[in-house]
Amino acid sequence: MGMPDAEGHGPPEGLPDLPPEWGRVVVPDDASALAEEAAQLRRELRRRPTAARRDHLLRRSPLHLPAVILLVALLTTIAGLAAVTWPRSPRSPDRPTVLPYPSSAEPPVLTGRPLPALDLVDVEESPVPLRGLLPAMIILVDACVCAAQVAAAADAAPEGVSVVTVTGSRTVAPAPATGGPVTALADPAGGLRTALRLPPRPDTAPALLVDRTGTVVRVLPALDAAGDYRTDLTRLAA
Structure with missing residues (x-):
């Protein structure tokens, strides 16, 4: 049994001794x-x-x-x-990865838009404002001299419509042996080819038909027979 505390109270009867470090343990009558x-x-x-x-x-x-x-x-x-x-479905034949070079369809890049105000150079490397030659049929001969096509265009052009050939360097292309008058110019900076957005193609000379107000009325990706654009040349002269 435990020792009594300072007041003489000891552990209740029947309970084991409590640790002395607990001190005095008081059990109240009311819980x-x-x-x-x-x-x-x-x-x-x-x-x-x-x-x-x-x-x-x-x-x-x-x-x-x-x-x-x-x-x-x-x-x-x-x-x-x-x-x-992951396997991908093959492309359909009507959706090629690389678009083919246009043949007869007109690219909608410049058609209906103003011709860029470019200054080209003549055979003496003097600046020539391209807009000062309008209305005109402008033929790019940087990838193909295409003398026969240029001569046919000059022959089909009515009075008052200029036929202009443009190379992509300072070397001016020679005038065709036959046909009407042709103004030969050079575009060292390549501004006209850039505006046209048609890459050079061997044996192909694209052309632009521009009216007197400076609006591109038609783009020919490849210059062919004069019958394809004779009516447009007549309209340029009106």
Whole structure:
């Protein structure tokens, strides 16, 4: 049995001895007097499992974080490989990867728009404003001299309509041996070819028909027989 406390009270009959460091233990007659201590004890008991789980997660997170990062990187790599190697349906024949060079269709780049205000050079390398020659049929001969086509255009051009040949360097193309008057110019900067957006093609000379107001009324990707544009030349002279 335990020793009595300072007031001579000992442990109740039939109970084991209590540790001396607990001090005096008083058991009240009314249990409601311990309600506040019981509520505090329950709060402490509820907090302990939460704190234990938090400590457990903190102990495990340093080990699991690299694994999560590695998993995300692996999934990203697999998705990229799948996007590259996934079989694609072949293109239909009417949708080629590379557009063919236009033959007779007029490119809508310059048609209906003003002719760029370009200064070209003549055989003496003197500047010549291209707009000062309108109305005109302007033929690009940087990829093809095409003397026969140029002569046919000069022969078909009515009075008052200029026929102008343009090369892509400072070398001016010679005038055709037959046909009407032709103004031979050069475009060292290539501004006209750039505005036309037609790449040079061997044995092909594109042409522009421009009215007196400076509007491009027609673009011929490849200059052919004069009958294809004779009516347009007549309209330019009106």
